[in-house]
């Protein structure tokens with residue numbers, strides 16, 4: 001392992017029954033690097049996060065964090081799960097939701113209340129959420145709730161931050177804001193970030209590298225190196241085309257049953273079909 005790698009996945013393979021979901025995935029990530037984990041439905045993105053979190057043992061290969069084998073409940077890793085559903089009447093303020101992260105068993109002896117408040121204020125400030133920290137969480141927008149979940153993940157001062165589809169259900173503007181926030185935190189604190197998304201467009205100007213998963217395989221590098229028809233066709237195992245339309249990127253194939261063009265990684269707020277029909 002190179003000494004400046006904070007995370008290394010060495011030839012990871014995962015099978016469920018006789019289905020291979022991940023095959024010999026090799027990834028190295030340095031401190032402060034922002035990586036977008038992109039791929040179509042079922043490509044294994046969440047599975048890869050579960051392996052990194054130590055929640056799933058791979059059938060093959062090893063994960064190292066700071067040169068040591070990964071283990072569960074690792075405080076070096078902050079995790080933002082897929083969006084949680086919060087009822088509008090949930091009787092919790094923003095800061096209470098963040099504070100739940102301090103109450104987990106991971107922290108052992110509870111913090112005295114003054115240090116507790118200081119820590120919660122510090123992470124709320126890092127995600128620019130102090131202004132709505134006392135509002136009921138259920139009444140906050142999706143982007144504001146997402147900021148609170150990121151704040152919660154920062155409580156352990158992690159070196160690695162994993163975010164599982166934080167942009168789904170957000171409008172384009174909020175998605176861009178969340179991405180910019182994560183990129184700023186990553187650079188300011190030297191945190192390595194893996195952010196899972198179907199649609200890479202909101203990430204294009206912020207991510208240092210893209211880790212593209214398809215058909216069990218991965219390609220990793222800069223957007224210019226990886227998001228190319230030739231590289232992705234090899235990954236998918238059939239011809240796909242990378243289209244650049246009005247500054248947006250679409251990965252399409254002519255493989256759908258009607259013989260039409262299919263958007264392979266369009267997210268919920270990137271209506272790829274619309275763009276394709278407008279070509």
Ligand SMILES: Nc1ncnc2c1ncn2[C@@H]1O[C@H](COP(=O)(O)OP(=O)(O)OP(=O)(O)O)[C@@H](O)[C@H]1O
Nearest residue numbers: 016017021039040041042043044045046047048198
């Ligand atoms: N515990 C499990 N047992 C059996 N199959 C599983 C299990 N977990 C995941 N899978 C399968 O592995 C594949 C990859 O799933 P995963 O959730 O990692 O994909 P993903 O890329 O995150 O997809 P999406 O974008 O739809 O969330 C899927 O086909 C899924 O059904």
